[in-house]
Amino acid sequence: MAHLLDTSTLTAHLPPVVLEVGELFEDAGYELSLVGGPVRDLFLGRVSPDLDFTTDADPDQTLAVVRRWADAYWEIGRAFGTIGLRKDGYQIEITTYRAEAYDPSSRKPIVAFGTSLEEDLVRRDFTINAMALRLPSLELVDLFGGVRDLHAGILHTPGTPTSSFSDDPLRMMRAARFVSQLGVTVAPEVSEAMTRMADRISIISAERVRDELVKLIQGAAPDAGINIMVDTGLAEHVLPEVSALRLESDEHHRHKDVYQHSLTVLRQACELETRDDGPVPTPDVVLRLAALLHDIGKPATRKFEPGGAVSFRHHDAVGAKLAAKRLRSLRFDNDTIKAVARLVELHMRFYGYGEAGWSDSAVRRYVSDAGPLLERLHRLTRSDVTTRNRRKAERLAFAYDDLEARIAALADQEELDSIRPDLDGGQIMGLLGIRPGPVVGRAYRFLLEERMEHGPQNPVDAETKLRQWWSEQPESQESTP
Incomplete structure (x- = not known):
């Protein structure tokens, strides 16, 4: 279903660059929509510095539209249909309508360009991210109940969870990340699919998994995100040491759950x-x-x-x-x-x-x-x-x-x-008449130990202690005629 939003209310939250680029594409005869997280965030009352758009224009056509308008642009994601650019401090990605899937044995996506906004939205991860705002008309396209699920605080997938996670297993990590960031819960069928398919996360590169984990850890409730990972078995493949804590008891409270203790420590650390x-x-x-x-x-x-x-x-x-x-x-x-x-x-x-x-x-x-x-x-x-x-x-x-x-x-x-020791390396060598080498390091460590044990000393006392130490070293005897 499509909803026409109140223009005056919406434009108050939209950066001017959104409407500008929408008009550019309309004038050039192409469709353009703000899509995904930036649309979701409008309902949460915030605007991200990263803006994602989707269009029926191919990468060459997109470049022709934005080349003179953008402050800078790059083509790193061109093979995936994405042109990146910067405008007025915003990072922008404009991607051609597409369908994307993973070969079960490969980490690399198979990319095929689509022909419609609806086709593009159905392949997105969750309904709350499968909403689009057509530009410049500001028509909300919400085919899968994203607004409903956002208000309910629950994660559903546009299609079946099995299909979604098969297309991109990293979406299972993303579900846990949204639990941490947005305070949502996962729908029962999403949780069931994550549990059944958790081992598919192993086909995703460690770098991509790490990036999702960092975003989860930085969220408002990282303990809740970690708990979803453990409950569904994702943690067995990403952080198995954390899952193993469920089997332990605390040394002071034999029946205390070390896993729950660790989540509490994480939550309390965030508060500090x-x-x-x-x-x-x-x-x-x-x-x-x-x-x-x-x-x-x-x-x-x-x-x-x-x-x-x-x-x-x-x-x-x-x-x-x-x-x-x-x-x-x-x-x-x-x-x-x-x-x-x-x-x-x-x-x-x-x-x-x-x-x-x-x-x-x-x-x-x-x-x-x-x-x-x-x-x-x-x-x-x-x-x-x-x-x-x-x-x-x-x-x-x-x-x-x-x-x-x-x-x-x-x-x-x-x-x-x-x-630091009370004498530096140069002073040590000068006082002892030695050249750079292991002995200087030993002398330095001796003076550091003295500093730790007794606090700051004046140079005369430090020199006296150093000479006493040196007299007990075999190297000092070797240098004596």
């Missing part, structure tokens, strides 16, 4: 992110991935102790290795992999602080080991407290408040964020 001017601006992918993966070392380290207790010794170190391996397989960048793995490795470091207390040396090491991840580590550690025991939760919060206060106090005195 800051605004753009804060130290951890939302959404922070590194913090959120670390929160989700922080306990994935538990299945491999579970041990039943005498008396029925369960332990997970060194699950932090094991989990760090597993997290790095999983993120590498998903083709994450090295910086993200290292940061997430480091946070997983450090997430247990705080425990014990409240009971035994830490020396200034231990506090310095905590800060030094966290490095630029310190603010994220603060939030991950606080998020890891999910106990319902109010007294215990308050005790842990108080202990971490105290640790942060001590870090702040030492930072004022010692510049903790850039701890």
Whole structure:
């Protein structure tokens, strides 16, 4: 069915470039419609900087229309019928009507251009994304009840879910992403098809899966998106370590579900992110991935102790290795992999602080080991407290408040964020009369250890300690005549 929207209301939310390009195509004798996410977002009261259009013009004809109008254009997607361009700060893609399917054994789509808007819409992923706005008339085309499903907050597919996911298995990941981003639920038949076809995600490239996972993690409710992946079996192929957490119990609460605990930690970590001017601006992918993966070392380290207790010794170190391996397989960048793995490795470091207390040396090491991840580590550690025991939760919060206060106090005195030995490499070589080599590194590490243990020292004391250390090294005897 088609609906004619109130022009004055709609144009108030539409960027001027939408109507401009619509008039250009109409003047050239072609059809053009705004389609997909940008139409959906109009009903949500927002406008994306990325605008998608579909047309009956082929790529050559599209280029002829927009070449002089666009600020810039590119033809990277030309083989798929897509011309990209930029205009007034908006990223625009204009795609020829098409039908697209996947060969069951191939990752690459088979592209065939279509002849009508209706034919194009039926091949889209979900009804809420299968709406179009004809331009410049502003006629809404909603053949599959997208407005209805958007208001109901439910994901249906235009055709059968089996056909949709067979055409592009990545749509199953996209369903989980929309659960996270839009707060929708999946229709029962969509969930059933995802469960039955979950293994088809394996034909999709790791890079495309990663991109969908990142969008899911950045959503307003990433825990809900992850839960859909686990419930349908998608996670078995994308994040199997997370699915495995359902089998575990917590070391302190034997009947506590570690999987649900991890979702709670993820949700609480999101709540502790800051605004753009804060130290951890939302959404922070590194913090959120670390929160989700922080306990994935538990299945491999579970041990039943005498008396029925369960332990997970060194699950932090094991989990760090597993997290790095999983993120590498998903083709994450090295910086993200290292940061997430480091946070997983450090997430247990705080425990014990409240009971035994830490020396200034231990506090310095905590800060030094966290490095630029310190603010994220603060939030991950606080998020890891999910106990319902109010007294215990308050005790842990108080202990971490105290640790942060001590870090702040030492930072004022010692510049903790850039701890260095009191003498640099050049000074070490000059004082000891040695050339560059491994010995300089050992001397540097000795002075760094002294700095950690005792705090800043004046150059004279540092030189005295260095000379004493040097006198005990075999190389110093070799250089003595």
